[in-house]
Amino acid sequence: MAKSLRKRLTISYIIVSLFSVLLIALFSNFVLEVQFREYVKKNIISKSNEIVNSIKENYHNGNWNVSAIENIGVNALENGMIIKVVDGDGNIVWDAKQYNSGQCQNMIAHYSSNMMKRYPNFKGEFKEDSYEIKINSNKIANVSIGYFGPFYFTDNDILFLNTLNGAFIIVSFLTVLISILLGRLISNRISDPIIRVSKSANNISEGEYENIEVVSDISEIDELIKSINNLSQKLKEQEFLRKRLTQDVAHELRTPLSTLKSHIEAMVDGIWEPDKDRLKSCLEEAERLNGLVGDIYKLSRYENDTKLNITTFNLGYLLQSIIMNFEKNLIDKGLNLVTDIKDININADKDKIAQAVVNLISNAIKFSKNGGKVYISNYLSDNKVYIIIRDEGYGISEKDLPYIFERFYRADESRNRDTGGAGIGLSITKSIIDMHKGSIKVNSKINQGSEFIIELPQDTNFLNNTWHNNK
Numbered sequence: 001m002a003k004s005l006r007k008r009l010t011i012s013y014i015i016v017s018l019f020s021v022l023l024i025a026l027f028s029n030f031v032l033e034v035q036f037r038e039y040v041k042k043n044i045i046s047k048s049n050e051i052v053n054s055i056k057e058n059y060h061n062g063n064w065n066v067s068a069i070e071n072i073g074v075n076a077l078e079n080g081m082i083i084k085v086v087d088g089d090g091n092i093v094w095d096a097k098q099y100n101s102g103q104c105q106n107m108i109a110h111y112s113s114n115m116m117k118r119y120p121n122f123k124g125e126f127k128e129d130s131y132e133i134k135i136n137s138n139k140i141a142n143v144s145i146g147y148f149g150p151f152y153f154t155d156n157d158i159l160f161l162n163t164l165n166g167a168f169i170i171v172s173f174l175t176v177l178i179s180i181l182l183g184r185l186i187s188n189r190i191s192d193p194i195i196r197v198s199k200s201a202n203n204i205s206e207g208e209y210e211n212i213e214v215v216s217d218i219s220e221i222d223e224l225i226k227s228i229n230n231l232s233q234k235l236k237e238q239e240f241l242r243k244r245l246t247q248d249v250a251h252e253l254r255t256p257l258s259t260l261k262s263h264i265e266a267m268v269d270g271i272w273e274p275d276k277d278r279l280k281s282c283l284e285e286a287e288r289l290n291g292l293v294g295d296i297y298k299l300s301r302y303e304n305d306t307k308l309n310i311t312t313f314n315l316g317y318l319l320q321s322i323i324m325n326f327e328k329n330l331i332d333k334g335l336n337l338v339t340d341i342k343d344i345n346i347n348a349d350k351d352k353i354a355q356a357v358v359n360l361i362s363n364a365i366k367f368s369k370n371g372g373k374v375y376i377s378n379y380l381s382d383n384k385v386y387i388i389i390r391d392e393g394y395g396i397s398e399k400d401l402p403y404i405f406e407r408f409y410r411a412d413e414s415r416n417r418d419t420g421g422a423g424i425g426l427s428i429t430k431s432i433i434d435m436h437k438g439s440i441k442v443n444s445k446i447n448q449g450s451e452f453i454i455e456l457p458q459d460t461n462f463l464n465n466t467w468h469n470n471k
């Protein structure tokens with residue numbers, strides 16, 4: 001079963017932090033214990049030397065200050081050391097066991113139990129080190145110092161080690177607590193916007209095209225939010241276009257169909273004579289219908305045809321021959337054609353480029369006012385080929401400009417009804433240019449005219465003759 005991000009992150013944080021604390025605790029405990037044992041061993045030796053020196057200081061002119069030595073001995077006993085001082089002649093000066101044998105035994109038993117508690121396998125025993133005290137190379141005494149060996153921990157030592165372990169346990173608890181808090185904090189920062197995005201995606205699937213306002217400082221999530229917003233915007237536009245298309249198609253079909261129907265009905269009912277003029281008007285309506293259906297068919301053909309048939313051809317010749325086909329339309333509208341056409345060889349799909357240019361020229365003529373000018377030119381720059389088609393016609397409003405390359409989008413509905421277009425030409429042109437990895441731009445001002453600029457790579461052989469429609 002899928003776990004929530006919050007749970008997963010928190011668990012991972014706890015595992016990682018606990019593992020690190022445990023590792024640090026084990027390692028430092030181990031290093032510390034080894035060091036501490038060494039320290040304790042060295043401490044026993046340095047304490048022993050101190051005791052021997054202090055005893056030596058209490059020897060004056062062949063006499064021992066026994067009460068001072070007893071002080072030293074009692075002090076040492078409290079610190080776990082059993083002292084016996086014997087003078088040069090073998091006489092006992094002071095002996096801890098004689099002084100308090102019970103305390104000596106208790107002390108050794110106490111340290112033995114200290115060590116066994118800490119190290120159950122500790123091999124400890126009573127040890128005695130012997131030191132000679134000499135003055136001018138004359139041996140004046142022998143000091144034997146006994147303790148629980150090879151080393152022992154005093155109660156303070158044990159307290160120190162236990163405090164250290166306690167500190168590690170507290171740190172571990174704190175780390176788990178911080179991990180949980182951090183896990184929650186970070187997972188909230190990740191999951192909150194994701195939950196918001198997923199809700200939004202659900203809303204979008206139900207047709208509520210909303211814009212997610214959440215901003216995330218995690219770049220991937222920020223990208224996701226932007227993509228979903230983009231998707232929402234695109235779907236909204238598409239839905240708008242789809243609705244508009246249904247409306248347009250219904251409207252476009254209904255007008256010629258109802259005219260046809262009423263004309264034919266009138267003829268069938270004998271109200272009208274089926275003369276040439278009336279039949280011609282029926283034929284015109286049928287042709288409008290045919291043109292509309294033809295446009296829709298053309299679009300589906302271009303959308304499915306993703307293959308490019310790339311050849312090398314002279315773009316200048318192609319443009320000239322296309323222009324020749326438009327001569328009649330230009331004359332009919334009284335338009336002046338201004339051209340600046342250069343011979344440029346290009347690798348591209350000739351038929352498709354021709355189709356793209358035809359669509360632009362036919363629009364330039366269609367949306368020109370009678371008597372205006374149409375400019376057609378091409379040039380080569382930086383291995384890129386540019387084709388420019390400009391008119392002085394009606395222009396396109398700023399509000400329509402972003403949509404004109406969308407399928408079935410028509411800027412000025414009333415004018416378009418007269419011109420008869422279905423809003424398909426530019427979307428076909430754009431998909432052809434995209435196939436060639438080129439671009440198309442438009443500059444337009446309402447009532448001043450429009451300029452379409454196609455940019456194509458001169459050598460499109462890199463496209464490998466196929467183009468995969470990845471829309």
Ligand code: ADP
Nearest residue numbers: 363367395404410411412421422423424425426
């Ligand atoms: P249509 O088949 O309607 O011409 P297009 O896809 O070719 O469809 O163009 C889409 C819309 O863009 C047109 O309906 C028109 O409103 C606008 N348009 C295209 N070219 C021009 C132009 N040269 N001048 C003014 N408007 C244009």
